[in-house]
Amino acid sequence: MIGFLAKYDRLFSKEIIALAVLLLANFICAVIVSLLFKDQDAETKSMIQLASIAIISMLSCIVLLQMNNSRVAAVQAMGTLVQRDKLTNLASREVFQKNLAKHLSKCDENDPFILLMVDLDRFKELNAFLGYNAADLILQQFAERLSQLAETEEFAARIGGDEFALIIPYDGTKASLQARIRDLFETIYKTYMCNKQSVELTVSTGVTLFPDDGRDPEGLSQNAYFALQRAKKEGHNRLCCYDEVADPKMMDYHFLSQDMDRALQDGEFLLYYQPQFSFETGEQTGFEALIRWNHRDRGIIPPSVFIPIAEQNGLILPLSEFVLRSACETASKWGNSRLKVAVNLSPIQMRQCQIADQVAEILLETNLEPRRLELEVTESLFIDINDSISSDLAHLQRQGISIALDDFGTGYSSLAYLTSFPFDKIKIDRSFVEHLATDDSSMAIISAVIGMGKSLNMRITAEGIEDQQCYDILRLAGCDEAQGYLLGKPRDLDVEPVEASEKIERRISAVA
Numbered sequence: 321m322i323g324f325l326a327k328y329d330r331l332f333s334k335e336i337i338a339l340a341v342l343l344l345a346n347f348i349c350a351v352i353v354s355l356l357f358k359d360q361d362a363e364t365k366s367m368i369q370l371a372s373i374a375i376i377s378m379l380s381c382i383v384l385l386q387m388n389n390s391r392v393a394a395v396q397a398m399g400t401l402v403q404r405d406k407l408t409n410l411a412s413r414e415v416f417q418k419n420l421a422k423h424l425s426k427c428d429e430n431d432p433f434i435l436l437m438v439d440l441d442r443f444k445e446l447n448a449f450l451g452y453n454a455a456d457l458i459l460q461q462f463a464e465r466l467s468q469l470a471e472t473e474e475f476a477a478r479i480g481g482d483e484f485a486l487i488i489p490y491d492g493t494k495a496s497l498q499a500r501i502r503d504l505f506e507t508i509y510k511t512y513m514c515n516k517q518s519v520e521l522t523v524s525t526g527v528t529l530f531p532d533d534g535r536d537p538e539g540l541s542q543n544a545y546f547a548l549q550r551a552k553k554e555g556h557n558r559l560c561c562y563d564e565v566a567d568p569k570m571m572d573y574h575f576l577s578q579d580m581d582r583a584l585q586d587g588e589f590l591l592y593y594q595p596q597f598s599f600e601t602g603e604q605t606g607f608e609a610l611i612r613w614n615h616r617d618r619g620i621i622p623p624s625v626f627i628p629i630a631e632q633n634g635l636i637l638p639l640s641e642f643v644l645r646s647a648c649e650t651a652s653k654w655g656n657s658r659l660k661v662a663v664n665l666s667p668i669q670m671r672q673c674q675i676a677d678q679v680a681e682i683l684l685e686t687n688l689e690p691r692r693l694e695l696e697v698t699e700s701l702f703i704d705i706n707d708s709i710s711s712d713l714a715h716l717q718r719q720g721i722s723i724a725l726d727d728f729g730t731g732y733s734s735l736a737y738l739t740s741f742p743f744d745k746i747k748i749d750r751s752f753v754e755h756l757a758t759d760d761s762s763m764a765i766i767s768a769v770i771g772m773g774k775s776l777n778m779r780i781t782a783e784g785i786e787d788q789q790c791y792d793i794l795r796l797a798g799c800d801e802a803q804g805y806l807l808g809k810p811r812d813l814d815v816e817p818v819e820a821s822e823k824i825e826r827r828i829s830a831v832a
């Protein structure tokens with residue numbers, strides 16, 4: 321019986337097994353008593369039986385109680401393991417959330433506190449450099465220092481691999497906030513020792529305040545998290561306090577960043593095309609492909625919002641490949657084979673992917689002549705241009721693809737960039753064009769760029785032309801090509817297909 325019960329130990333808890341054993345013992349005892357005292361009268365026999373059953377039952381209760389106590393102790397010990405992070409012995413994320421909720425239920429406006437989320441900068445690199453064991457030692461030292469700062473040990477937690485949370489009380493004044501943060505930095509920025517090697521750490525920190533920035537545990541933690549993300553995004557080694565203007569944008573940043581991969585799979589990205597015209601002939605010369613995200617819940621999202629996110633999360637590479645492929649595919653179907661398609665390249669794409677091979681492959685696949693493709697690069701690419709980028713660009717150019725320098729005049733604005741590569745085209749940025757009629761210096765810059773471009777044998781495109789006056793000035797100044805809302809906004813060619821070129825010519829000559 322015991323063997324049978326033991327075999328089914330998982331189904332029957334130890335207490336049930338013990339109870340069954342003790343009941344059996346009671347039964348056996350009753351039988352033995354009746355055999356031993358078979359000569360006694362019935363009354364005495366039942367008294368003896370009752371007494372022995374009572375003794376065995378008492379013993380059963382003691383054994384069961386003992387077993388239960390040890391089980392509770394075991395469960396409690398297990399709970400502590402779950403509640404405490406094994407490596408650092410700090411509270412876990414779940415426990416920290418519970419402690420925060422408990423703390424908040426006892427706090428009122430007169431008990432302000434600071435909630436900090438701290439993330440070790442470049443911990444992955446540290447891991448790779450020192451090895452996992454040594455990096456663990458650093459984490460332990462870091463945790464030890466954090467727990468010194470927290471008022472009680474429930475208020476310091478390890479909430480992720482290299483992310484920590486901390487609650488510290490303060491008196492609600494700015495001076496006290498600054499003093500507590502100074503303490504924090506003084507404690508954690510001291511050198512760490514690891515296998516006799518000294519290691520310097522930097523951290524990014526997000527700060528949120530109770531009651532100013534939130535009153536519920538979720539809201540406070542989330543605000544601290546967004547502030548932390550902003551600190552990381554702004555270049556690490558910094559502290560950001562929750563800001564109700566900047567951080568909702570951060571929230572958006574995260575939402576969009578996480579949703580982007582799905583959107584790419586679901587085909588939510590599409591291209592709009594904006595026409596470009598020759599000043600001299602009035603004919604359309606091509607289209608610039610401009611990406612849009614048609615988000616399932618939010619509708620059209622402009623590239624100024626999601627391109628920087630894609631550049632951060634790495635999705636710029638598949639996104640750029642999609643742009644290049646669809647633009648070439650679309651252009652190959654235009655009836656007018658003189659029209660070029662211009663595609664914007666991200667500097668990351670230029671640095672990280674074999675752009676020359678990718679372009680060659682896509683042109684072959686889509687059957688588009690190289691002379692019909694224009695690639696727009698920005699000045700930022702030329703800040704730390706390396707030989708491989710220059711040779712890729714030169715290689716593409718030799719194939720017949722034209723290379724345009726986009727947004728000229730913004731950013732680093734040096735005429736020196738014009739001589740760093742033999743561009744086919746310079747695109748004067750919209751910011752100069754929009755102030756043309758009112759600002760003499762814009763005109764002077766445009767004239768200088770046109771002069772320089774002509775002497776270097778580069779065509780000049782002016783973008784962002786919104787009115788007739790501007791168009792006329794640029795034509796007289798000697799610009800070659802025009803692009804802007806006056807001549808056509810970017811549009812979805814599936815909805816508004818390419819018009820017959822004569823019609824566009826008539827339209828541009830009417831404008832001219």
Ligand code: C2E
Pocket residue numbers: 594609610611622623624627640643664665666726727750783784785786803804805806810
């Ligand atoms: P960009 O290359 O300078 O593109 C021109 C931008 O100016 C476009 O904005 C266009 O809609 C806008 N624009 C054109 N004419 C006018 C005008 O007359 N008035 C005004 N107010 N705006 C005008 P969009 O499409 O929002 O693109 C913004 C930027 O996003 C682009 O600037 C480009 O830097 C980037 N971008 C767009 N598509 C791609 C892409 O496929 N890949 C990469 N890497 N970047 C892209």
Ligand code: CA
Pocket residue numbers: 608664696726
């Ligand atoms: Ca462009």
Ligand code: CA
Pocket residue numbers: 726727747749750783
């Ligand atoms: Ca531009």
